[in-house]
Amino acid sequence: MTVATSDTPLARFLHAYFSSRIAVIATLVLLLLTLAAICAPLIAPQNPYDLTKLDIMDSRLEPGKVSSDGKLVYLMGTDEQGRDMLSAILYGLRISIAVGFASTAAALAIGLALGMVAGYAGGRIESLIMRVADIQLSFPPILIALVLLALSGPGVGKIIIALIAVQWAYYARTARSAALVERGKEYMEAAAGLGLSPLRIVLRHLLPNCLPPLIVIAALQVASAISLEATLSFLGLGLPVTEPSLGLLISNGFQYLLSGTYWISFYPGLALLLTVAAINLVADQLRDVLNPRLQGI
Amino acid sequence: MRKPESGATYIITGFGARAPHISGNFMHKTARNLRIALFAAGLLAMSAAAAADLKIGLSADVSSLDPHYLNIAPNINLSSHLFDTLVLVDPNGKLVPGLATSWRTVDDTTWEFKLRRGVKFHDGSELTADDVLFSLERPATLTASPGPFTSYTRQIVDKKAVDPYTVQLKTATPYGPLPLDMSSIFIVSKKAAQNAATEDFNSGRALVGTGPFKFASFARGDRVVLTRNDQYWGGKSAWDKVTFRIITASAPRLAALLAGDVDMIETVPTADLAKLKADAKFTLEQKISWRTIFWHVDQQAHRSPFVTDKAGKPLDKNPLADVRVRQAMSKAIDRKAMAARTMEGLALPASNIVSPGIFGYNDALKVEAYDPDGAKKLLAEAGYPDGFGLTLHGPNNRYINDERIVQTVAQFFSRIGIQTKVQTLPLSVYFSKARAGEFSVALLGWGTLAGDFGLRTLVGTPNPDTGWGTWNWGRYSNPQVDALVKSALSSVDQVKREGYAKQAAALALKEEAVIPLHHQYASWAMRRGLSYPGRVDEFTFAHQVRPQ
Amino acid sequence: MDSAREPVLEVRNLRTEFATSAGVVKAVDDVSFSVARGQIMGLVGESGSGKSMTGYSIMGLIDPPGRVAGGSIRLNGRELVGLAPEAMRQLRGERIAMIFQDPMMTLNPVLRIDTQMMEAVLAHHAVGRRRAREMARDALARVGIPAPEERLSAYPHQFSGGMRQRVAIAIALLNKPDLIICDEPTTALDVTTQNQILYEMQTLCRESGSALVWITHDLAVVAGLADTVAVMYAGQLVEQGSVRQVLEQPRHPYTRALIASVPSRNPRGRPLAQITGMAPSALTAPSGCRFRDRCPRATNICATSPPVDAEDGHDWRCFHPVFEEDR
């Protein structure tokens, strides 16, 4: 990388980050997928949500077949509604990535705020927040999401809420322990001694020091949020059918797998796999670079 | 197996007088089939001992072995192997003699059932009128049941045993469908069941019936094992041992068949029909089911919850209340394309609310032809030349491809300018909301063996006092239809009864009280060498599976 | 150097290199010295000077991306460079032992002391477990651990720091090695314990006749303990000789600066002498004389590699050595 010679922390980070070829590839794949997801309405051959564009007579066409009106080649085939799979995957990717990132971002914000408050304030507030977080962390995410969704019914908003509920405690705990470490340090006392407001101390001093581990966890959580959403959709508790995410596309095509109509499930599966694997690899590299001592998953 | 008595006795079937001697025919045919079956079974038994074992993959879980506890298909399916009913239903949905060899009306409100003589329970005791009376009383005692069988006994106001082989049942008003009701109540042994709780049935202790199989073991959620009842009055089954495996997910169920773990499965995923048809190792059986899939359409005049203008603003007037709009919607649906593509052949376009061959089917009604231009014209006439906005609701995973049906219909509606959205919900949410009238257009599937029954429940004016219209989500109401259905139900003459039912159906469907889509096909797949007649009621009965 | 006695360890032109993304780093560059039986050599230098790497090179514990790139290490005349891994393993712990800096870290926290001691015996000798345990107990007794039998079944965290280092020493002594390399074994301990251990080590070595390489940054330790001393700077030996020669007549400006920075040598009231600049790593050291950026005596010539001068077993690597008259 060209930045190797300069010596700002960012340059050092970038250099270290891009020293692994797998990380470079994963980052590129992720960027590409994200770009494709963002630009889905522009690049997709069909708007898969516009019912007037679908034709039931084009259902379950193999990849490469031409639509009955002759205007479109279905590069990845069609599903049982005659929906172009390529378009459906692009739009599905959009939803999956949006759900993954939105829920993670929101959970990060909530968890960070609560964790910092806990770490900074201490006392009863701390023990209340952390007790709730601990209890929640002792339950597997899928169980919590399952119960919440079963009780609230399906929908994009609801699945995002469920995913936030599943994630926030991780960030809260990490943020708190980082805050605790920082709180003990001298500059914090100095900052307090200078009469800086607590908010300012938190924002200017605590936050930057909490961030690296949180970024790594967040990256991993985006991946797990996406696959959790897919699993919930498979169990019939996820998103509505008309605006399918990748997980729902796979589960729609699930029953076609044995009959040889593989493409309905296979291509979305591949897209999901690529997305989740790319995010995981990026997260992996981030962890190695940002904090070599952060162990575990 | 005696010939029915002549004279005042007439044999009642779903088709009434159209097949007056069906019982005799049935006997004859059954006997021949049984001989063939026994012969084949003998051959197979010689070649391989395991051949007399049958493993069947079921699509739904058996929740209780108590035959009177919960009125749901999987439980009834299983109980049908262990128990008999007074009146049996043949594969085509016709009523045939079961534990009762014949039945007749003594007067307008009294029915008499003659019991089959010499029928033995699994414990060796003989069936008598006492057991029948006990069995008819038992459903009402199971107060903990959320889905009791009391619907089939509530018409009976009095019952008595004339002699050990004759039972008389009295109804408050003339009631034609009583024999049909009697096809739903399993006859249990009074001795075994009178002090038994539901748990005793689940453990097998109280499971003493007269059916073709005896209970062997039950692993909840996994399998039920039955062994042959050699004393069965209807002839021995071809199978020594029958194992029902419960595999609710469709792909794994099919995989179990392909892998040879089961010999036969029910409810074949539509996706795999073509492949199975082409595979010489398997045989596919399809049968038009009694289940009709249709739309309930909100017909209240005021604002409907999911009807909007094209911008999404609620409409004050409900366009769906206008019969022209409902006709337009019906014309917009290409039922043939949907049957071929969405259902992959597992559907027959529908014009009735009951399947062809079922009592009360009106073949004068024709399937609405696909006519998008006509539909647009009708919409314009009704004052909606640009259509409106609508959300369709449907369950997911209740009926064959239900979620896809909703989407496909949304496609069709979109093409005539109705801007259509789709929401499918799990059953747990769906039924409650639908019942509360929270949908504008909602998908329902209904199976019944009598058209007047269906009409009463689906399009009869809802009234808690009479018990009508319990599933009339669209709140359609036409006093004429109500009157005709009422006449049908109170006709003990089955010809007259069917006549009224057909008239009522014609009237209701002309007004698009509901918009019928199709009758679904039930399907079974089995390894080569087995045959199954296919049942209109979708049940999977091991004793009707034959080695070829 | 005492040539009268047969050297146990003889290191000649040792070069140890590390391949890093920024190029090859010479952690040990052209180092030669020898230690005789019963002799104690102090290897002195700042951290990063390569003294520990020298120790690891001798032990054959240099891991990729590092490697011994050249030179010779002879133990009792036997060449260790290029020795097969299994042969080297058999020597480690048996003929050469090593003791590390932090006694808190060297013992495995989840294994009992007896396990950790007995395995060191069993790895080299075909003796029974009972015998190995006896040997372990004796070794503990020898380093002055009370109630050795009971302490054998304890876990490391049940010992104090000093005790743990004694255990490590006992392990090193178990097989009566010819050479013990001590990598700052007392740095992490408090002064009293440090002195006790120094004294004991000296005694034990004299008794057993083992040669000792004592790696340290602390000249005071060397002064009290060692026979000879070698001073390392940025991967190279800059000066070596007997303790007396090097400490009293340091020739290399670095050695001199080092001595001047030891507190006890400074007359009261005078500020401590400091070496200007940062201690370089082998990576950042300049070419030529590696000390030249920080050396008050440096001239242009120092940009070329300085020669090694020797006088009476005392040698140094400098263009401008310090002699008495310069002081």
Next chain:
Amino acid sequence: MITFLIRRLLQSILVLLVMSLLVFLGVYAIGNPVDILISPDANQAERARIIAAFGLDQPLWQQYLLFLRNAAAGNLGRSFAFATPALGLILERFPATMELAVSAMLLSVLLGIPLGLFAGLRPKGLAGKTIMTASILGFSLPTFWVGLMLIMVFAVKLGWLPSSGRGATVNVLGVPLSFLTRDGLEHLLLPAFNLALFNIALVIRLTRAGTQEALQQEYVRFARAKGLRNGRIIGVHVLKNILIPIVTVIALQFGSLIAFAIVTETVFAWPGMGKLIIDSIRVLDRPVIVAYLMLIVTLFIVINLVVDVLYSLLDPRVRLAEAK
């Protein structure tokens, strides 16, 4: 120690209360179980009678209080759909799920630790990198999809293993276990592997990270300086140290295995609790849902305790702290 236990207990009871309240509110908000279970031919009067029979006509708070009173007496109610005590229903299926989860845990340890160790020892080698990439895949593949692939390949295409269900069981102390028969083992293999997949990946990564860290430790260097053979260094010094975090994580993951069994049981038609709970949610069988969650919470409390005990068994430093 005792205050610790009491506090845990109080905490658990609070969790149970909150959980059950949530379920009550949720089920109440979703709909009426009677609407799903009721016979299609039932009329309004029958419907009202059934609703009354289940007590569903009473205000929610009264229903909840009644539940609490019964629960305090050990009665978690009867399943609406099955007509049997809800707890018994769940316990009936408990062994099947436990068997699946325990097998999956064993598989993940038996496969994950050696692979992770290997990757940790040779991080730069091709095999090590392959293992790590594969472990990323293990994280990323959707469980349900892999399950069907396994069925397709091993049951349908190759015909080596049965496609679904549980094999023959043998009663051991009244508990039906299937892994003791050949048939049972064959049925167990695919679902257990499917369920284990994620955890295999997890153990691989934990082990590798732990190995790499342990290899940097002074005690490993010291062990090498003692002239120990590599096998002993890795098998004893490294392994024993990394086992502590692995065992902790794996034990905590056990709860997650039981939860994820819901997916595997659906795909493989495994007659465990997971399938039951999904079906119960579908028909709003509130007593079963509540009882399931109660059992799960209790199970997790036990798991957490077991983890603490295991931790102190493995790490002598903790043991001492406890003894004091």
